[in-house]
Amino acid sequence: MSDSQALRVLVVDDEAPARNRLRDLLGDCALKLPLEIVGEAENGRRALDLLQECKSDVVLLDIRMPEIDGIEVAQHLQKLEHPPAVIFTTAYDAYALKAFEVHAIDYLLKPIRVARLLDALSRARAMAPLGADVLNEIRRDGRSHLSVNERGRIHLIPLAEVLFLKAELKYVTVRTAEREFLLEESLAKLEQEFLGRFVRIHRNCLVAKDAIRGFERGAVVDADGDGEGGWAVVLNHVNEKLPVSRRQQHIVREFGRIL
Secondary structure, three states: OOOOOOEEEEEEOOOHHHHHHHHHHHHHHOOOOOEEEEEEEOOHHHHHHHHHHOOOOEEEEEOOOOOOOHHHHHHHHOOOOOOOEEEEEEOOOHHHHHHHHHOOOOEEEOOOOHHHHHHHHHOHHHOOOOOHHHHHHHOOOOOOEEEEEEOOEEEEEEHHHOOEEEEEOOEEEEEOOOOEEEEOOOHHHHHHHOEOOEEEEEOOEEEEHHHEEEEEEEOOOOOOOOOOOEEEEEEOOOOOEEEOOHHHOHHHHHHOOEO
């Protein structure tokens, strides 16, 4: 994008007065900086939908929103081939602001002033994409959704629907009751992010605790050669049974649901 092109801006905030305020401020900024508002979104899910329908150079992204907050929206945006620049908008949050300053992430503190907004927009073209590791560090808890890029579109997977995560080559298979997805993330990092929600049954597999119906003995062979006499996890919602490695068989006793 050349400097002569209008900066395409998407406004994301769950409060209508805040969106109206930003629209007015952007109108003032447009007197000095060519820009256009390509859309407004009242929540993170709508923002992700809009960004796949209309191109945006920069997103003014509220942090505190229900269901999917601004930090998580920014995490999912990394799945786009050309993610837009992100400028966070927020009321005072000492933890977030300190982290933003450490990592040189741009933010606007509410109530937003036109001069500060103009300065941020003027630098937006040169902003480096936000790193996934930085965003993960800023979050104090795990995401509510996983996301994959399918045919150029971001598909959100509610974490509550995930039955298991299984590492295969460079991908992680995400299994829900309906289908499978291929995720390009580290199984070890997923385990750390969602500690407490999943239990490791094998070096290559994490199972959602809530998805475990029980355990049974059987001839389910795993990559380590465990077979006859070994334990397998029986899951809710699907017929697939997953082998428990010898090292992880202590979880059979811990859960105590032998079928």
